[in-house]
Amino acid sequence: MEHEKPVWSPETIREALKLYAVTDNAWLGERTLAECVEAALAGGATFVQLRDKHASADELRAEAAELLALCRAAGVPFVVNDDVECALAVGADGVHVGQDDMACERARALLGPDAIVGVSTQTVEQARAAEAAGADYLGVGGVAGTATKPEAGVLSPDEFRAIAAAVDIPIVAIGGVNAETMPLLAELDVDGAAVVSAIFAADDIEAATRELSRIIDETL
Ligand SMILES: Cc1ncc(COP(=O)(O)OP(=O)(O)O)c(N)n1
Ligand SMILES: Cc1nc(C(=O)O)sc1CCOP(=O)(O)O
Numbered sequence: 379m380e381h382e383k384p385v386w387s388p389e390t391i392r393e394a395l396k397l398y399a400v401t402d403n404a405w406l407g408e409r410t411l412a413e414c415v416e417a418a419l420a421g422g423a424t425f426v427q428l429r430d431k432h433a434s435a436d437e438l439r440a441e442a443a444e445l446l447a448l449c450r451a452a453g454v455p456f457v458v459n460d461d462v463e464c465a466l467a468v469g470a471d472g473v474h475v476g477q478d479d480m481a482c483e484r485a486r487a488l489l490g491p492d493a494i495v496g497v498s499t500q501t502v503e504q505a506r507a508a509e510a511a512g513a514d515y516l517g518v519g520g521v522a523g524t525a526t527k528p529e530a531g532v533l534s535p536d537e538f539r540a541i542a543a544a545v546d547i548p549i550v551a552i553g554g555v556n557a558e559t560m561p562l563l564a565e566l567d568v569d570g571a572a573v574v575s576a577i578f579a580a581d582d583i584e585a586a587t588r589e590l591s592r593i594i595d596e597t598l
């Protein structure tokens with residue numbers, strides 16, 4: 379069944395960031411990407427980002443179209459990592475861009491005022507610039523080191539809080555967030571947790587997501 383494209387208000391975006399699932403095909407095994415995302419949604423993921431650094435343009439579009447349909451059915455926002463063209467082509471809710479990706483202003487101009495544009499920031503300066511450029515939310519990290527992206531840095535609690543204090547848009551913490559580290563988010567002034575391996579590397583993705591959902595509800 380076709381679902382109409384929703385318009386996500388700032389308040390619904392803030393709420394939806396609570397348990398943000400970022401996909402990773404490295405952990406698929408015998409499973410399809412759609413099965414994995416369906417399980418994450420069933421377990422309570424509140425936001426989904428397709429992140430596939432190895433797909434061709436056509437493969438990424440096919441994945442995005444499939445995940446978009448699942449997210450629409452679940453009433454959950456769906457964004458594409460890095461690739462604005464793909465997001466536009468499939469009618470995704472938006473994109474997530476980093477400091478080395480398309481500039482936030484350009485992504486906003488291409489996707490329009492109703493799209494969700496998330497921006498990765500590691501400093502107060504970057505956070506203020508992203509907000510001024512029209513970002514809807516910030517991805518800030520890491521909370522702890524992670525094998526998913528070994529080159530990613532780790533921020534101190536004070537650095538998280540300084541970024542949160544510098545902007546009015548919501549913040550999702552990313553990098554090394556799992557059932558053990560998630561309670562640390564209580565001290566970081568963030569609105570949610572973005573999680574890759576603690577969801578998608580699990581044998582039982584639905585159960586792992588449900589447990590993370592329980593913990594984040596207790597934490598924030
Ligand atoms: C929610 C969220 N936050 C941060 C990132 C990292 O984005 P980026 O710095 O562009 O790195 P890559 O993901 O492209 O490797 C993210 N993807 N999602
Ligand atoms: C995609 C990404 N960005 C990061 C950042 O710090 O900007 S950390 C990261 C990977 C997070 O994976 P996991 O949940 O498995 O630790």
Ligand SMILES: [Mg+2]
Pocket residue numbers: 459460474475476479
């Ligand atoms: Mg990127």
